[in-house]
Amino acid sequence: MSTGSISPALGLDAGSSVAESGRGARSRARPAWRHGGRFVLGLLIPLGLALGWELATRAGLAQGRLLPPPSRVLGTLLTLAQSGDLWVHVRATLTRVALGFLGGAAFGILAGALTGTLPLARHLLDPGLQALRAVPSLAWVPLFILWLGILETPKVVLIAVGVFFPVYGGVSGAIASVDRKLVEVGRIFRLSRLALARRILLPAVLPGTIVSLRTGLGLGFLFVVAAELMGASEGLGYLLVEGQQFGKPDQILAAILAFAVLGKLADALLVALTRPLLRWQDVSRDVL
Amino acid sequence: MLTIQDVAKTYADGTEALAGIRLAIPAGEILALVGGSGCGKTTLLRLVAGLDTPNSGAIRLDGAAITGPHPGVGLVFQEPRLLPWLGIAENVGFGLAHLSRTERRARVAHVLDRVGLSAHADRWPRDLSGGQQQRAAIARAFVADPKVLLLDEPFSALDAVTREDLHHHLLTLWAEARPTILLVTHDVAEAVALADRAVVMRPHPGRIHDTVDIARPRSGDPEASVAATRALRAKLDASLGRTLSRTAVPA
Numbered sequence: 001m002s003t004g005s006i007s008p009a010l011g012l013d014a015g016s017s018v019a020e021s022g023r024g025a026r027s028r029a030r031p032a033w034r035h036g037g038r039f040v041l042g043l044l045i046p047l048g049l050a051l052g053w054e055l056a057t058r059a060g061l062a063q064g065r066l067l068p069p070p071s072r073v074l075g076t077l078l079t080l081a082q083s084g085d086l087w088v089h090v091r092a093t094l095t096r097v098a099l100g101f102l103g104g105a106a107f108g109i110l111a112g113a114l115t116g117t118l119p120l121a122r123h124l125l126d127p128g129l130q131a132l133r134a135v136p137s138l139a140w141v142p143l144f145i146l147w148l149g150i151l152e153t154p155k156v157v158l159i160a161v162g163v164f165f166p167v168y169g170g171v172s173g174a175i176a177s178v179d180r181k182l183v184e185v186g187r188i189f190r191l192s193r194l195a196l197a198r199r200i201l202l203p204a205v206l207p208g209t210i211v212s213l214r215t216g217l218g219l220g221f222l223f224v225v226a227a228e229l230m231g232a233s234e235g236l237g238y239l240l241v242e243g244q245q246f247g248k249p250d251q252i253l254a255a256i257l258a259f260a261v262l263g264k265l266a267d268a269l270l271v272a273l274t275r276p277l278l279r280w281q282d283v284s285r286d287v288l
Numbered sequence: 289m290l291t292i293q294d295v296a297k298t299y300a301d302g303t304e305a306l307a308g309i310r311l312a313i314p315a316g317e318i319l320a321l322v323g324g325s326g327c328g329k330t331t332l333l334r335l336v337a338g339l340d341t342p343n344s345g346a347i348r349l350d351g352a353a354i355t356g357p358h359p360g361v362g363l364v365f366q367e368p369r370l371l372p373w374l375g376i377a378e379n380v381g382f383g384l385a386h387l388s389r390t391e392r393r394a395r396v397a398h399v400l401d402r403v404g405l406s407a408h409a410d411r412w413p414r415d416l417s418g419g420q421q422q423r424a425a426i427a428r429a430f431v432a433d434p435k436v437l438l439l440d441e442p443f444s445a446l447d448a449v450t451r452e453d454l455h456h457h458l459l460t461l462w463a464e465a466r467p468t469i470l471l472v473t474h475d476v477a478e479a480v481a482l483a484d485r486a487v488v489m490r491p492h493p494g495r496i497h498d499t500v501d502i503a504r505p506r507s508g509d510p511e512a513s514v515a516a517t518r519a520l521r522a523k524l525d526a527s528l529g530r531t532l533s534r535t536a537v538p539a
């Protein structure tokens with residue numbers, strides 16, 4: 001008996017070769033100026049506020065001691081960058097987020113895939129994980145410190161725990177909501193279990209998985225601040241603590257600015273990396 | 289020859305969907321299954337497709353029992369059920385993974401041409417109209433060259449003009465390899481336009497009420513068409529427990 005499921009192509013689908021030439025025709029071209037225009041529009045209010053504050057302090061209308069003007073914040077950031085300190089802190093923070101995110105996402109995807117596909121695993125694992133999810137992740141911190149010391153490991157583990165839950169929930173939810181009607185299409189064509197997973201389940205759960213990864217990445221940045229606030233000798237969170245201890249609000253704001261830029265860049269990177277997988281879903285949302 | 293031997297199906301909740309269904313369908317016949325909703329038409333197609341199993345009785349294709357999805361049996365659902373992450377050509381070629389790329393490409397191109405979708409081969413399903421999507425779904429079933437093709441009210445969601453257009457495409461495709469077709473419909477005109485024979489079903493439990501030979505109105509004889517329509521309409525009305533007052537054939 002032939003199963004008819006062994007695809008010679010390595011791509012997501014056997015028929016992919018048929019259409020490869022005309023791929024470009026499917027994506028709707030979006031005028032670049034509209035994209036850029038919207039970007040500028042979004043900057044208008046924050047830039048306006050910053051400029052207003054700058055002018056107010058220059059004109060002596062405001063003191064600027066507790067809330068330094070943008071020029072001073074940027075100056076501090078520049079000094080940190082020139083001395084090389086900024087890169088040390090950025091590297092420390094990014095390394096922690098990257099390790100925690102990779103670990104948390106890997107376990108989240110694994111656990112979500114297990115509970116999503118195997119009823120036994122679901123009955124075994126899901127209630128416990130749901131209970132653990134209800135615990136605010138920061139509550140684990142003392143335990144992690146007791147178990148793992150105060151160096152890098154507890155920080156990375158804390159971030160991984162923060163990333164794990166949204167990814168786990170997103171993946172198992174995406175699997176649970178796969179359209180049974182599409183699975184039947186696979187059955188009609190007699191796909192093996194493996195082929196069904198690869199050709200129907202995987203593409204169907206990809207959008208939900210990627211959304212959950214983005215949420216997870218955001219939480220990764222949330223938890224790296226928490227981890228670094230609880231004690232670190234380097235990292236952007238350390239700059240925050242030090243800025244508070246030595247009364248340097250410009251340094252605190254510089255670190256916050258760095259967090260904002262890094263978080264946004266990391267998210268944009270994730271979106272760019274996963275966009276090719278979701279082109280079919282590229283709804284004309286921006287055109288409206 | 290497709291044979292359905294004393295098939296009964298009762299769902300887990302106790303619904304008796306089918307009882308004592310017995311049918312013999314010679315190869316190449318187009319058989320219409322007609323009946324009100326809930327009389328087990330979809331259930332019967334799912335059993336023949338091997339998606340569900342009967343509680344008793346057997347379904348045989350050329351003597352061999354069908355116990356699960358079968359390479360010789362294709363199914364077109366009531367909705368197109370195209371995979372949204374594949375282009376039209378990839379959707380149509382979905383069941384051809386075992387073929388070489390060249391052969392797959394050639395067969396997909398051919399069938400797309402037959403249903404008039406060549407120009408849309410590279411588009412996403414969501415960019416097509418309902419009628420075009422349903423054509424792609426029919427092409428996906430035909431391209432695998434099944435001996436038996438099951439169509440579950442494939443045109444019911446479409447407007448009349450699109451429907452006639454699709455009747456034409458269906459008959460064009462059928463003429464190439466002449467598969468056996470089981471077509472579920474509740475449209476008497478559709479049954480008469482497409483089928484060699486119509487089986488009228490009735491519910492509670494689903495069973496065969498009567499059979500009408502449609503003396504090949506597809507040959508274009510309007511008299512035969514009117515007669516077959518009248519006969520089928522009368523039997524459908526009777527199966528629904530209606531009086532025979534509505535037998536007038538609309539012009």
Ligand SMILES: Nc1ncnc2c1ncn2[C@@H]1O[C@H](COP(=O)(O)OP(=O)(O)O)[C@@H](O)[C@H]1O
Pocket residue numbers: 299300301303304305323324325326327328329330331332494
């Ligand atoms: N999965 C199911 N579970 C329980 N009852 C079902 C199921 N599918 C269909 N039925 C019932 O079986 C009967 C026949 O349904 P169906 O085959 O869908 O009829 P039709 O396609 O002719 O409208 C109906 O009473 C319906 O409610």
Ligand SMILES: [Mg+2]
Pocket residue numbers: 329330331
């Ligand atoms: Mg039905």
